[in-house]
Amino acid sequence: MDGAVDLFNMTTVESEDWLSALTEGRDIDRSSTAERVAEMLRARVLDGVIKPGQQLNEKALGEVLKVSRNTLREAFRLLAHERLLVHTYSKGVFVRKPEWQDIVDLYAARRVIETGALRLWAQADKQKQKAVADALQLGIDRQMKEDWAGVASANNRFHQAVVDLAGSSRLNEEISRLLAELRLAFHVIAEPHLLHADFLRMHELIVAHLDRGELREAEDALGTYFDRAEKDVTAGLRSA
Amino acid sequence: MDGAVDLFNMTTVESEDWLSALTEGRDIDRSSTAERVAEMLRARVLDGVIKPGQQLNEKALGEVLKVSRNTLREAFRLLAHERLLVHTYSKGVFVRKPEWQDIVDLYAARRVIETGALRLWAQADKQKQKAVADALQLGIDRQMKEDWAGVASANNRFHQAVVDLAGSSRLNEEISRLLAELRLAFHVIAEPHLLHADFLRMHELIVAHLDRGELREAEDALGTYFDRAEKDVTAGLRSA
DNA sequence: ATTGTGGGATTGTTGAACGATTCTTCGATA
């Protein structure tokens, strides 16, 4: 709602430009309790309040959240599909506990998606390019303030911005899922803050290359970032 | 079971090489009815038996399949997450009816993933490389026999093989979802068999380039394939 | 140390119930 509507020129037909703009936004209330429960559980899992490996008891959890077992089970299905929970038949659902093989698989996927998206840099509009640089700047800010959670969050935003260069919502959702899954791994590692060592510098390098139109070099820099990150995370996971 | 087991040399301990091989295979029976129902519905939707836009009535469908509404709803959640169904609050679930914008988004994702994966051609093992060539050959076979469904299926297998070059199960699943969603679009188009016009030739070109180690050219050929395919499908969808 | 054998807890699935929401039908009104 950024402008006044001329009520006198309104007709019942054919002024649907602003009407369709309404449907663009999120549906008002229209979310089921299962979805709200899932949303809430997702937040708790990602924050590490509920730890990897922990079982989610249907009855107990249902009583706390004041929802029926059936509704809860619907929420479980959603999160299991996002790989945040694992559903083992007849045993129940557990918070996913990523193994190092998962991380290898995950980084293989990220490598393909992100380098694939980065190649579209030149074709992307200025706004999307700016989002990448902005995310980097945000990370630098947070690092100066020694806000490590903020650094991690900015890092995620950086990579989401890179993928968004391709402009595909499906791809955006997938990278979000992958990053969320990765975040899960950090809750298994003892000292996760040690991991983001000099990643910001590597991101600066990427953006610097992009600014100079050195696409190939930017891709390579992204590649070495992945190599390094994968090595660190799998190592941290193995020793956990 | 392709060999005899030496019963006399068996010990209870430490012959776990074949034991771990067992867990590699799929879980035996361990699938819930919801998953089986989902599997069944997925097949029907992809075969076009249940057509895009059609509503899936909970009560009626539950009675036919002889499952309770709750179980059915769990299955719905799974398929909605795969974008084969859409779940509209308080209105029910419907078979997804892709719009042309969906196809644009979808192909943007495919472009990124598949070209990203194709770049790993040189690093992939021979077996995975062969799978790509095999899928192409299968398509050629089917075309000669004028088995158009077979051609389409081989086409899918080709692109799945390309993605599998990256060796990430997560990526494999994602491309499967995308291809399934695309298949949905064909059920909206009047004459889908017209679409696969000279795609096989383009695939031949890709493989030929790969054989000669001309990676860049192979990527470009894949790119033009996407351009062409996207144009055809969106056009077919617009005129449907 | 491995293999039975209970019983208790948890999950899988069902069927019924009821409020809330949507769709439909059909007059009433301008």
Added chain:
DNA sequence: TATCGAAGAATCGTTCAACAATCCCACAAT
């Protein structure tokens, strides 16, 4: 004739209680 609204049917959202199937654990038997 077209619009509006209200009654009623259909469908969805969610809960609850129940029971079978399965798993888990402790303990006894060999």
